[in-house]
Structures are given as C-alpha cells and as structure tokens.
Amino acid sequence: MTPAINPTAKLPKIGPYDLPTPEPESPLRPRKPYRFSTLCATVENPSQKDQYGSSSVPIYQTSTFKGVGGEYDYSRSGNPTRTHLEHHIAKISSAAHGFAVSSGMAALDVITRLLKPGDEVICGDDLYGGTNRLLTYLKTQSGVIVHHVDTTDADSIQPFVKAGKTAMVLLESPTNPLLKIIDIAKIAADVKTRAPEAIIVVDNTMMSPYVQRPLEHGADIVYDSATKYLSGHHDLMAGVITCNRDDLAKQMAFVINAVGNALTPFDCFLLLRGTKTLAIRMDRQQATAMQVANMLDRLGFKVHYPGLPNHPGRDIHERIADGYGAVLSFTTGDKALSERIVGATRLWGISVSFGCVNSLISMPCVMSHASIDPAVRAARGLPEDLIRLCVGIEDPEDLLDDLERALLEAGATTIAATDEHQYVRVHTHREEVSISRAVEKLAFNDATVPVRPREDREWFVSAPGKVILFGEHAVVHGVTAVAASVDLRCYGLTTPRHDGKLSVRFCDLNDFYHEWDIDGLPWDAVTPVEVGGEHPDSVDQKLVDAISNRALPSGAQSKPRAASLAFLYMYMSLIHGGEKPSFHFTARSTLPIGAGLGSSASFSVCAATALLLLHQRIKLPPIPAPTREPTDNEPGHIHVTHQGRRAIPPDIAEEVNRWAFVAEKLLHGNPSGVDNSVAVFGGALAYTRAGFGRKPGMAPIHGFKSLRFLLTDSKVPRDTKALVAGVGVKKAQEPELVNGILHAIQSISDEARRCLADPELSREDLLSALSALIIENHAHLITLGVSHPSLEAIKAKTAAKPYMLSTKLTGAGGGGCAVTLVPDSFQEDNLRDLVEALLQDDFQPYMTSVGGSGLGILSPYALPPRRPLAPATPPETPNQQQEPGFAGLEDNTSAASSEPLRSQFEEKSTSELSDWVESHGPWLYV
Known part of the structure; x- marks a missing residue:
C-alpha cells in the first residue's frame, strides 16, 4: 500500500488477487487465482520485499525514519509493518485500498468524518451499542440527521432516500445481536438509483472477509472491528477499512494521518499473524455454531442464526455470503432464567465481544448494548432475556456439554423421562405445543369431556386513565414516580357473533373497523399460555411477526394497527380447550388519545378483561341466592357501586393486570407497568424501577385524598420514545447535572408521598405543599429539556392572575397534557373563565378528580325487579334460566334476547358516554 504521508497523491489500485503464481505457467494449463485460505496464510507484497528475506513481516518499532524524501518519515503517517498489513487486508477483501486504525469504532469515526452538518444518514434499528452511541453524538453535536429504519425490509428505506440530502447508508448484516439479514446488494442498487452520491457503508465485523465481502455487492466502504475475527485472539484492539474508490480513500487517508489513530507497528504485527489463520478458525467456529444452533432449536428455544432453515433471511444471506458465521443468539422467555443460564456456564466465558478462539456468552441488554437506553432497546425489539453465544474453536462436544449442563442447572431443561442422556425443555416448546393442540382437539371432540357453555352475554368493562403527579422521566432512571387514576375512562363492550368471525371497532382511532375469519388467523405461530400459567417476560416475536404480516390490514394507520396487534395477540395466546369465541369488541374513551393520560393502558386493561371473560379464564364469584323470594322488607342481595370497597376480587385484578x-409491551416495547397497574387498581401508587439505589416495585399510597385537577390537552403530538432517549443522551453527556436533577425529583416524590399519606395534615396544608412541589418538579423537567412551548403557555395561563394555580406537564412531555391542581376554595366562576380562556387558545381542558376506582365490570347478575334498568350482561345461569330470587328485564326475558347495546354504545356522544354507561346497572370495581 502507498502510505498516507501524501493524501493528495493518487493511490494505486491493487487487485484482490495480485499474488503471483509460481513460474513458469503452461499455456495449456494456466494457474487459477489462489483461494481465500491460501491468500490469508500468504503475506506477500510484491512492491515491498524484505532485504533479509524474512518469512514473517518484521516489526518496524520506530516512530521516525531518517533521511529526506524517503517513503516513510513518521510512523503516524506511514510504517512498513502497517503497509504490509493494509495491503494484506485489501487483498483478502476484494479491495483496492485498505487502512488499519486503532479500533473498530475508530474506523467508523474516520468514515463518519466524511459527513457534514445537515447530511442525512440511514441506518438499521438493530445496531451495535457503540455504533448507536456515535450516531447519537453526531445527531446531537454535529447537526447530522440520522434515520433508524428496519433495513431487513429493503423497501423500507426508500422513503428516506433523498437525492442531495442522503449522504450515507450504514448497514450491518447479520445485525448484532439479533442476526437479522440485510439485502446489501438490493439496498445498494436502490440507493444509488435515487441518490447517486450517497455512500454505502457496511460493518462486516460479524462475518469477516472470509465469509462476506460487501464490496462485491455494491458497498463503497467496508469496515471491521479487527479485534474480532481478523485477530482472533483478543490480544489487541484494531479496526480496518477497505474501499475501491480513490476519492474516498484519499479523504480517509487524510483523516487518519491528521487525527493520528493509525494502528501501531506492534499491533499491526499481531494482526497480520492473526489473519493467517482466519479461514481455518472460521471453518471450525461455523461448524460448531451450527451444532449449537441446532441443539437449542431442537429444545424449542427461539434461536437467531442464519444457518437454520427457519431463519427469515436465510435465502438472502446465502446469496451474499459464503457461510453463516459463528455468532448466534436465543431467548428463553424469562430474563432471570437467562441470567441463571449465563452464570451456570463454565467453558463459555462471560464477556462482551466475539470472534475469539475462546467461546463467549453474554446478555447484550446487560452488557454490550447496555449503553442504549432501555426504552430505545425495547422500541427496536431487543429482548431483555436475549443470550448471545460467540463460538470458539474448542472441541464441539465440550461446548455442547457445557451448555447443556448450564441449561439443566438453571432450570431451563430437565432430563427426559425416557432417556437419561436426553434433555427436554421445561418451558413449553414447539413439539409440546403440537402435542397439546392435538390433545385439546381430541378432548374437545370427546363426548365425555364437557364443552364450555356458549357465551351469549354482552360484557361491559371499563378502566381509568392516569396522571403521573411526580417523577416523569426520572422514573426511567430509577427515581420513584407517583401516579394516580383519573375519572376519565376507556370502555369496552363485547357483543356475541357466533359466525366464526372476530371483529373490532375503535371509535376513537379514526373509527377503525376490521373483522377476521377466526380460522384464518396464524394459529401455526401461537404458543398458547396454559390456564393458570403466566405469559413469559418477553413477547413471542414469532407470533407478533405472524400477526403483523398475515393478519393486520396493510393500509391501517399505526395506532389502530398497534391496538389490533395487542388484541389479536392476547386473543390467540389465551386460547384453550379448542374453543375460539366469536364476538365483536368495541372500545371507546372519554380520555384524550395520545395526551399522556394512559389511554393505551386503559385500553389494554379493557381488552385484557374482555378477552379473559370471553375465554372464561376469569369468573366473577357467584352471589348466593336468597332462601326465599325477595320482598320489600327483605330484598335479597343488592350490589352497591364502589364506595371505597373492592367488589372485584384481587386475584382477578392481578390476572387482568398481568x-x-x-398488551402494553406490544404497544410500547418496555413499559414500566405503572399505567396498567393504575388502570386496574385505581387510587394512587408509588413506583420505583431498578437503577437508583432503591428497592424496585409498586406500593399503593393508602389514605390517598381525592384531589381536583384540571387536565389540559395541548393537542401537540409527542414522540415518547425520542423524548425518553433524549434524556438518556443528556444524562450520558452531562451526568453531574442530570444526576443532581434526578436526586432532586426523588426528594419531591418522597415528600409528596408523605403528604398524601399523612392523616394529620390538614387539607389546606396538603394542597399548599402539593402546589409547591408541582412547581418545583416542573422546573426540573424544563432543565431536562422535555417541556414544550404549548405546555409553557398553559402553565403561564393558569399561573396568571386571578387564577394563581400550579401546573406541570404529565407523561413524556414534548406536548401532550398538563395537570393543574385546583384547590377546594377555588371559585367556580374563575374556573369557568379559565376553561374558556384555554379553549380560546385551542387547548382542550377537562375537569376531573384524581384517585378514584380502577377496573370496572358491569354486574353479570340481574337486579331486583323494582329497579327500572337492567344490566347488559344477563344472569350466569344454565340454559338461560333465571336463578331463584333474581329478576331479569321487566318482561322477564333474558338480556341475550333483547336489543344489543352495541349500537347505542357506539353512537353516544363522548359527553353523554359516562352517564349513559353508569345508568345500565351496578358496576363492580376494584
């Protein structure tokens, strides 16, 4: 290679197979170019012969060279050992130019210095943590615009490609750690058609040049962390860059020389030595990786490895690569179980990185990808229970034995009853599911097995929204948040169909309606959760993908599409006994959608409750019938609506909450669990997640005093994930500032909890204390950068005379909703004036109270006959006959035969909805 001392000089092209073959050549039998393993083992540079004929490239361990005008003068600019290495790397990478720098991230740094402010970069949504960190820095500090898209769908990047703006497309294939496959060739061709000046960059670390050479498929620049496979021994840090374009090579040579991050002579020597065995190491590692992947797949774990026949990107990978690599990952369904497996291994070293002769095991979300904000990880579909295996060159039998023993010790597998040398998975896997389905089908068709009674009732359910009173954003980092329910609610109604179809209508999401043939749903992808069992910690990505690709309407907008996904996922996962109930589900809300008041959680609670009832997995306890007919003096049992009493048993509430x-995971990726818990249990609670030195968990705030709040929807849409990620970035950049704010917010939450739970604190003192804490909390949120001009306008309006009220944002900020504490003494005339002023400014205020009931279910029991209204849900009685002592409708007919409530429910205006719902009988509440 020509050294980088003169970046303006034209760099000579070196062919990928320029090593001379032995002479003389016969014209009848010309020699073929050497194959890859020969190229790896043979380090030759025809333009640089060692004067002593050494068989190994010498280490020129010198910083300077004597003389004037020579080929080398200073090792930062060029060194013979590095020149040999760079020539060798270019040769095995089908490249004209090669560069060696101090690490893989240093290589990416050199490449991204080709960008300028305002340039746009398109990259994948499953990236190495360090890559994500550097791109975040460029976005926040250098004015570079970064688009994260699902690059596994080659067409998904097309909307982001803009001629004159798109400067770079950054790809990884396979991705780390989910082993997603990217069609490098198609993306490169498509991008060049739309934006010819865009540079296609590929991180090839997972494959190495032995398995994949992206320059042959349209890439402009390829880089590897040579710390991994190229070195192979984890005894050095290095990065390599290859390209075929002279202009890009000149620019990168200039940067390397100017910055001074070129690889040192001794590390160049070590890397040259490592590359000689690249082919033989990778052959062994890939063969063993295939055995490990097959073993885990056979046990029923969800395995990510392109060598498996069921990998969704296998065909594309086989088209652009020569092997499957030696990294794989799998999920267990339980984070704690994964941690036990990793800790139980002996031969697999617990470490980040990969590509070494020694096998490694890790949990990316805890280790290599921990720098990515948890909310961002969740949004990109990175499971917290994911285990990554990096296969080395040890004996395959020893590696398999060690992993099998770790799975057994952790409780993930057990010894088969029929063969003490075989292991079976403790958790339900594919083979067991197939068997259980067959058993269920046989049982369902067996006349001796009782069939579940047909459900003819209209189940009516509801759940409240929530406000976070204190601790927004800080809760993500381990600070305690205080949340409470509001008396704005979501309602759900099921109506029987019995025609083999399932349908939904989400009135508040652009009046979305869709129906499915139940038998046409992707049942082959579902692993039902057994009755009495619990859903694993992670969602079943196989089922998510099947529903998304095969059941959801393609033209649906994102919110109704996500709601449909959550609904179908629960419907299919709850199936049991061969029964597939056919019904319609309508959801309506008095909550403003997307304003940060927990509307998605209240929907999730309504949908979960309805589905658990329809699948007959929860059942309200029966009410004993009176011993004789009711009379005026002895009316029998009468339901009383919630007045501080729990009418829905705790075990049912807990099942609904799970x-x-x-559903919240499906909608938001990595939710805290606060929103759905408030929507189920009502009242107020304090929530702490791990990470701030406090014990994680939720605790109800007993004795919570009902408070009046004005909720004001700014009508400004928010990007919650971006806001949460932004605070994470700020914390990384200014840890002292942000940690100080987090400690201050923790103090606010602690003081608020004491005030709310203090029975001796007067009402006046409570409101005064909360008012001051609201102002203080909001000031900290402004410093974190999550407020918005619309929220500040609402705050200013409510703080002005004559109102003088305290306001803060609630939820993620960036728009959304503001909460204003309204004292008991606040004059109603002033309140009406304030509401009118906010409406004139195009905001939407809602007067509400905080701390009320949680989950509600309309009583399935009939009312005494003297009550004028009958419940929607008819009595739980065999053969539709009434229990003694209970009357149904006035004409003594069942509700099933009366006109369904669906049409009335769907047509009522939002302002009428709450009163209309309450008029239909006694509601049971948590």
Whole structure:
C-alpha cells in the first residue's frame, strides 16, 4: 500500500488477487487465482520485499525514519509493518485500498468524518451499542440527521432516500445481536438509483472477509472491528477499512494521518499473524455454531442464526455470503432464567465481544448494548432475556456439554423421562405445543369431556386513565414516580357473533373497523399460555411477526394497527380447550388519545378483561341466592357501586393486570407497568424501577385524598420514545447535572408521598405543599429539556392572575397534557373563565378528580325487579334460566334476547358516554 504521508497523491489500485503464481505457467494449463485460505496464510507484497528475506513481516518499532524524501518519515503517517498489513487486508477483501486504525469504532469515526452538518444518514434499528452511541453524538453535536429504519425490509428505506440530502447508508448484516439479514446488494442498487452520491457503508465485523465481502455487492466502504475475527485472539484492539474508490480513500487517508489513530507497528504485527489463520478458525467456529444452533432449536428455544432453515433471511444471506458465521443468539422467555443460564456456564466465558478462539456468552441488554437506553432497546425489539453465544474453536462436544449442563442447572431443561442422556425443555416448546393442540382437539371432540357453555352475554368493562403527579422521566432512571387514576375512562363492550368471525371497532382511532375469519388467523405461530400459567417476560416475536404480516390490514394507520396487534395477540395466546369465541369488541374513551393520560393502558386493561371473560379464564364469584323470594322488607342481595370497597376480587385484578402488561409491551416495547397497574387498581401508587439505589416495585399510597385537577390537552403530538432517549443522551453527556436533577425529583416524590399519606395534615396544608412541589418538579423537567412551548403557555395561563394555580406537564412531555391542581376554595366562576380562556387558545381542558376506582365490570347478575334498568350482561345461569330470587328485564326475558347495546354504545356522544354507561346497572370495581 502507498502510505498516507501524501493524501493528495493518487493511490494505486491493487487487485484482490495480485499474488503471483509460481513460474513458469503452461499455456495449456494456466494457474487459477489462489483461494481465500491460501491468500490469508500468504503475506506477500510484491512492491515491498524484505532485504533479509524474512518469512514473517518484521516489526518496524520506530516512530521516525531518517533521511529526506524517503517513503516513510513518521510512523503516524506511514510504517512498513502497517503497509504490509493494509495491503494484506485489501487483498483478502476484494479491495483496492485498505487502512488499519486503532479500533473498530475508530474506523467508523474516520468514515463518519466524511459527513457534514445537515447530511442525512440511514441506518438499521438493530445496531451495535457503540455504533448507536456515535450516531447519537453526531445527531446531537454535529447537526447530522440520522434515520433508524428496519433495513431487513429493503423497501423500507426508500422513503428516506433523498437525492442531495442522503449522504450515507450504514448497514450491518447479520445485525448484532439479533442476526437479522440485510439485502446489501438490493439496498445498494436502490440507493444509488435515487441518490447517486450517497455512500454505502457496511460493518462486516460479524462475518469477516472470509465469509462476506460487501464490496462485491455494491458497498463503497467496508469496515471491521479487527479485534474480532481478523485477530482472533483478543490480544489487541484494531479496526480496518477497505474501499475501491480513490476519492474516498484519499479523504480517509487524510483523516487518519491528521487525527493520528493509525494502528501501531506492534499491533499491526499481531494482526497480520492473526489473519493467517482466519479461514481455518472460521471453518471450525461455523461448524460448531451450527451444532449449537441446532441443539437449542431442537429444545424449542427461539434461536437467531442464519444457518437454520427457519431463519427469515436465510435465502438472502446465502446469496451474499459464503457461510453463516459463528455468532448466534436465543431467548428463553424469562430474563432471570437467562441470567441463571449465563452464570451456570463454565467453558463459555462471560464477556462482551466475539470472534475469539475462546467461546463467549453474554446478555447484550446487560452488557454490550447496555449503553442504549432501555426504552430505545425495547422500541427496536431487543429482548431483555436475549443470550448471545460467540463460538470458539474448542472441541464441539465440550461446548455442547457445557451448555447443556448450564441449561439443566438453571432450570431451563430437565432430563427426559425416557432417556437419561436426553434433555427436554421445561418451558413449553414447539413439539409440546403440537402435542397439546392435538390433545385439546381430541378432548374437545370427546363426548365425555364437557364443552364450555356458549357465551351469549354482552360484557361491559371499563378502566381509568392516569396522571403521573411526580417523577416523569426520572422514573426511567430509577427515581420513584407517583401516579394516580383519573375519572376519565376507556370502555369496552363485547357483543356475541357466533359466525366464526372476530371483529373490532375503535371509535376513537379514526373509527377503525376490521373483522377476521377466526380460522384464518396464524394459529401455526401461537404458543398458547396454559390456564393458570403466566405469559413469559418477553413477547413471542414469532407470533407478533405472524400477526403483523398475515393478519393486520396493510393500509391501517399505526395506532389502530398497534391496538389490533395487542388484541389479536392476547386473543390467540389465551386460547384453550379448542374453543375460539366469536364476538365483536368495541372500545371507546372519554380520555384524550395520545395526551399522556394512559389511554393505551386503559385500553389494554379493557381488552385484557374482555378477552379473559370471553375465554372464561376469569369468573366473577357467584352471589348466593336468597332462601326465599325477595320482598320489600327483605330484598335479597343488592350490589352497591364502589364506595371505597373492592367488589372485584384481587386475584382477578392481578390476572387482568398481568395480561394488560403484555398488551402494553406490544404497544410500547418496555413499559414500566405503572399505567396498567393504575388502570386496574385505581387510587394512587408509588413506583420505583431498578437503577437508583432503591428497592424496585409498586406500593399503593393508602389514605390517598381525592384531589381536583384540571387536565389540559395541548393537542401537540409527542414522540415518547425520542423524548425518553433524549434524556438518556443528556444524562450520558452531562451526568453531574442530570444526576443532581434526578436526586432532586426523588426528594419531591418522597415528600409528596408523605403528604398524601399523612392523616394529620390538614387539607389546606396538603394542597399548599402539593402546589409547591408541582412547581418545583416542573422546573426540573424544563432543565431536562422535555417541556414544550404549548405546555409553557398553559402553565403561564393558569399561573396568571386571578387564577394563581400550579401546573406541570404529565407523561413524556414534548406536548401532550398538563395537570393543574385546583384547590377546594377555588371559585367556580374563575374556573369557568379559565376553561374558556384555554379553549380560546385551542387547548382542550377537562375537569376531573384524581384517585378514584380502577377496573370496572358491569354486574353479570340481574337486579331486583323494582329497579327500572337492567344490566347488559344477563344472569350466569344454565340454559338461560333465571336463578331463584333474581329478576331479569321487566318482561322477564333474558338480556341475550333483547336489543344489543352495541349500537347505542357506539353512537353516544363522548359527553353523554359516562352517564349513559353508569345508568345500565351496578358496576363492580376494584
């Protein structure tokens, strides 16, 4: 290679296979170019012969060279050992130019210095943590615009490609750690058609040049962390860059020389030595990786490895690569179980990185990808329970034995009853599911097995929204948040169909309606959760993908699409006994959608409750019938609406909350669980997650005093994930400032909890204390950068005379909703004036109270006959006959035969909805 001392000089092109073959050549039998393993083992540079004929490239361990006008003068600019290495790397990479720098991240740094402010970069959504960190820095500090997209779908990047603006497309294939496959060739061709000046950059670390050479498929620049496979021994840090374009090579040579991050002579010597065995190491590692992947797949774990026949990107990978690599990952369904497995291994070293002769095991979300904000990880579909295996060159039998023993010790597998040498997975896997489905089908068709009674009732459910009173954003980093329910609610109604179809209508999401043939749903992808069992910690990505690709309407907008996904996922996961109930589900809300008041959580609770009832997995306890007919003096049992009493048993509430949390994961990726818990249990609670030196968990705030609040929807849409990620970036950049704010907010939450739970604190003193804490909390949120001009306008309006009220944002900020504490003594005339002023400014205020009931279910029991209104849900009685002592409708007919409530429910205006719902009988509440 020509050294980088003169970046303006034209760099000579070196062919990928320029090593001379032995002479003389016969014209009848010309020699073929050497194959890859020969190229690896043979370090030759025809333009640089060692004067002593050394068989190994010498280490020129010198910083300077004597003389004037020579080829080398200073090792930062060029060194013979590095020149040999760079020539060798270019040769095995099908490249004209090669560069060696101090690390893989240094290589990416050199490449991204080709960008300028205002340039746009398109990259994947499953990236190495360090890559994500550097791109975040460029976005926040250098004015570079970064688009994260799902690059596994080659067409998904097209909307982001703009001629004159798109400067770089950054790809990884396979991705780390989910082993997603990217069609490098198609993306490169498509991008060049739309934006010819865009540079296609590929991180090839997972494959190495032995397995994949992206320059042959349209890439402009390829880089590797040579710390991994090229070195192979984890005894050095290095990065390499290759390209075929002279202009890009000149620019990068200039940067390397100017910055001074070129690889040192001794590390160049070590890297040259490592590359000689690249082919033989990778052959062994890939063969063993395939055995490990097959073993885990056979046990029923979800395995990510392109060598498996069921990998979704296998065909594309086989088209652009020569092997499958030696990294794989798998999920267990339980983070704690994964941690036990990793800790139980002996031969697999617990470490970040990969590509070494020694096998390694890690949990990316805890280790290599921990620098990515948890909310961002969740948004990109990175499971917290994911285990990554990096296979070395040890004996395959020893590696398999060690992993099998770790799985057994952790409780993930057990010894098969029929063969003491075989292991079976403790958790339900594919083979067991197939068997259980067959058993269920046989049982369902067996006349001796009782069939569940047909559900003809209209189940009516509801759940409240929430406000976070204190601790927004800080809760993500381990600070305690205080949240409470509001008396704005989401409502759900099921109506029986019995025609083999399932349908939904989400009135508040652009009046979305869709129906499905139940038998046409992707049942082959579902692993039902057994009755009495619990859903794993992670969602079943296989089922998510199947529903997304095969069941959801393609033209649906994102919110109704996400709601449909959550609904279908729960419907299919709850199936049991061969029963697939056919019904319609309508959801309506008095909550403003997307304003940060927990509307998605209240929907999740309604949907989960309805589905658990329809699948007959929860059942309200029966009410004993009176011993004789009711009379005026002895009317029998009468339901009383919630007045501080729990009418829905705790075990039912807890089951609903577990499934609502599953729905929230589908909607938000990595939710805290606060929203759905408030929507189920009502009242107020304090929530702490791990990470701030306090014990994680939720605790109800007993004795919570009902408070009046004015909720004001700014009508400004928010990007919650971006806001949460932005605070994470600020914390990384200014840890002292942000940690100080977090400690201050923790103190605010602690003081608020004491005030709210103090029975001796007067009402006046409570409101005064909360008012001051609201102002203080909001000031900290402004410093974190999550407020918005609309929220500040609402705050200024409510703080002005004559109102003088305290206001803060709630939820993620960046728009959304503001909460204003309204004292008991606040004059109603002033309140009406304030509401009118906010409406004139195009805001939407809602007067509400905080701390009320949680989950509600309309009583399934009939009312005494003297009550004028009958419940929607008819009595739980066999053969539609009434229990003694209970009357149904006035004409003594069942509700099932009366006109369904669906049409009335869907047509009522939002302002009428709450009163209309309450008029239909006694509601049971948590």
